[in-house]
Amino acid sequence: MQRESERKIFRLVRRVLKKPEAERSVDEAAVLLLHKETVEELCKRQVRRNVLKRKQDEVFDDAEELKSKVRQLAVAVKQAKHLVVYTGAGISTAASIPDYRGPNGVWTQLQKGQTVSSSDLSKAEPTLTHMCIKMLHKEDLVKHVVSQNCDGLHLRSDLPRQALSELHGNMFIEVCTSCSPVREYVRLFDVTERTSLHRHGTGRRCSHCGGELRDTIVHFGERGTLEQPLNWKGAAEAAKMADVILCLGSSLKVLKKYACLWAMNRPASKRPKLYIVNLQWTPKDDLAVLKIHGKCDDVMSLLMDELNIQIPAYDRAKDPIFSLATPLQPEEVDSCTREVIAPPNGQEDSTAVQGGWFGRGYGKGRKKKKAA
Secondary structure: OHHHHHHHHHHHHHHHHHOOHHHOOHHHHHHHHHOHHHHHHHHHHHHHHHHHHHHHOOOOOOHHHHHHHHHHHHHHHHHOOOEEEEEOHHHOHHHOOOOOOOOOOHHHHHHOOOOOOOOOHHHOOOOHHHHHHHHHHHOOOOOEEEEOOOOOHHHHOOOOHHHEEEOOOOOOEEEEOOOOOOEEEEOOOOOOOOOEOOEOEEEEEOOOOOOEEEEOOOOOOOOOOOOOOOOHHHHHHHHHHOOEEEEEOOOOOOHHHOHHHOOOOOOHHHOOEEEEEOOOOOOOHHHOOEEEOOOHHHHHHHHHHHHOOOOOOOOHHHOOHHHHEOOOOHHHHHHOOOOOOOOOOOOOOOOOOOOOOOOOOHHHHHHHHHHO
16 A cells, blocks of 8 residues: 555656646645655656666767867777777678667667567678778787677678687587587578577587587577687687777677676776777776767778778678588588578579577566566
């Protein structure tokens, strides 16, 4: 009865607060005076909602400010002795792959109860940003890339695998954990068709030992243990040596939890200098030397101009995935309905398919949280 009474008071006070002060009656003003604590609590809640909304808003620097910031970034890139790049879904949106927390992101749509639009990931190609990063590594300006993305576009941009850590897996790679060392199978299609949270079997078998193959995706609530393609060892070593970290297209809400990537055990003056390129707020903004509000492709294009480095175009004929891929066994041909990445002269089916990991485990995670 007490809780119901409190709820009624909250509803009454909330209704009064929604009215402009000039339109409130004497009785309504008296209600606010009588329930000051409730008024304060509702005002605090509204402030929190407003702050959260501002954090979700996308902000764009104007053209001149963007150029000025990119010039500062170019100086940092030139002077860096060990530059490490952290990438998120924002670098792949130009390839028509949705991000997670943007206005049309996967999590944003799911939170609103909307269905996630289908994305034909087999047709996605490395973006300008992917090619810039590959080139910066080739020029020895970037030492290592740590990516949250599962889309395999860093690999397809021809970034060397030893310079890449795909912390959340790669949609084109399945592995046999029964073999020692773990045996890897790179495919020309999305291997996550049958997989989801805590269910990683792809339905195919290892051609060497007959063990069940599994995908490499690390879902929310899971801990990745595979050596490759996650390459946590490479990521941790790169972060330890880094004097500059450049974050591209990531909300950093997940990456911030990986303590080994941020050298937080060191005094602030001895940590890597942090540069962030993202349209939305990130939890690391206050620690950044520079925050650039711009699209990754726009920022990287300006950066390459400043560095006087030509941006190579993606060439499907030179995509390393074709040389790395293991063809299916004759009996496995029907084990996949996902569209296959076709070579330049291959026939391509126009049927749109959705990436297998999008939103997987999200609903389960939220249900568990509510039940707690």
